[in-house]
Amino acid sequence: SKLSLWGGRFTGGPADALAELSRSTHFDWRLALHDIAGSRAHARVLRTAGLLSDEDLSTMLASLDQLAADVESGDFLPAPGDEDVHTALERGLIERAGPDVGGRLRAGRSRNDQIATLGRMYLREHARTVAGLVLDVVDALVAQAQRHPSVAMPGRTHLQHAQPVLLAHHLLAHGWPLLRDVERLRDWDRRAALSPYGSGALAGSSLGLDPEAVAADLGFDGAVENSIDGTASRDVVAEFAFVTAMISVDLSRIAEEVILWATKEFGFITLDDSFSTGSSIMPQKKNPDVAELARGKAGRLVGNLGGLLTTLKGLPLAYNRDLQEDKEPVFDSIDTLEVLLPAFSGMVDTMAFNTERLESLAPQGFSLATDIAEWLVRQGVPFRIAHEVAGECVRVCESRGIELWDLSDDDLAGISEHLTPDVREVLTVEGSLASRDAKGGTAPTRVAEQLERVVAASNDA
């Protein structure tokens, strides 16, 4: 009945409008099996504390197994009168174990410590799934880098041609943030690995139940230090929302480039048919929908983080019902990423690079001007002057509509006495790339080493 959880001091049930508002089974039902796992662990500590007989415990565990099977098969579902997953499962347990045994399980626990624990269990599982899917994107970037070890492309700042870089270097630059995201998930897990079970409503339990035993039973590293913190804090949930939002933002930055690269104007890539869409009216169209959806979904995940933080802001200790609102944002972020990531890695893995175009654009836009300046510095010219001389070269070329390597020996000497014909050795893309050979640079030898380190990091992650 509507009175089942708190009937004693009430004379009637909640108004329908309240029940409607209060109900969370449509989103917390996905925690049902975690709740049952928590109930098994709780039943065992009740037994250890002498609050259940051996016989009660085996009836309870058998009924919980039956309930779990019925949940999995869909034979047991939340009813309209069940407020949340915990209420529904308590009803299910009592139906199976009888009110006498079934009614003993709630001793020493509260939905406040239950939900905080189940939420962490669920997020920890999905953190592993998401991390694996993020690593698939890293692998796809690595595969593309391996396919194009020596292709140059225009490197950009402010979206303007800046300096030539290796395509592999650029692709790996998208891999590192994703590897850090995986590291963030792993680091987050250390904080999520403490179980709030045993915190009760807020003050802990008087029944001699061992929170560490429950924690170990549920795969946690230990129990929380403070029962108020255990039931009232959600920073661990918010941090998860941040890391997943960061993943979506990192994907979105790749996506934006894919969208640009696939345009006629850039012409850097062709998306595979299996990861592009057509138009219902324009027969020629091939659209980068995977990338656009990635860019769009990032807004959604950032919103989930913002919404959750706003819910938490200003909440007094300890549990407040507002905290029921912590689940939908992170569930949505998980669902979104688990659908998006496989499509995203497929898109990255199958896109074809127009390497001739990338190579031919690499030196354009005077992207070798810095190489002139740095060559001059190696000849002993102060950088301030070198920068000015190289700028003068660009100005002359621009006014004549020619490229830097078209300047004659006389042109060079006319611009600066320091500009001997030897400067031409750096006026090629190969020379420019090869010269940037310190750690982290775009020289092919360095990028090859970097590639090995990305592969190692991805295998270790």
Ligand code: ARG
């Ligand atoms: N369903 C609630 C939540 O998601 C847990 C129930 C706690 N309710 C309560 N009245 N103390 O946070």
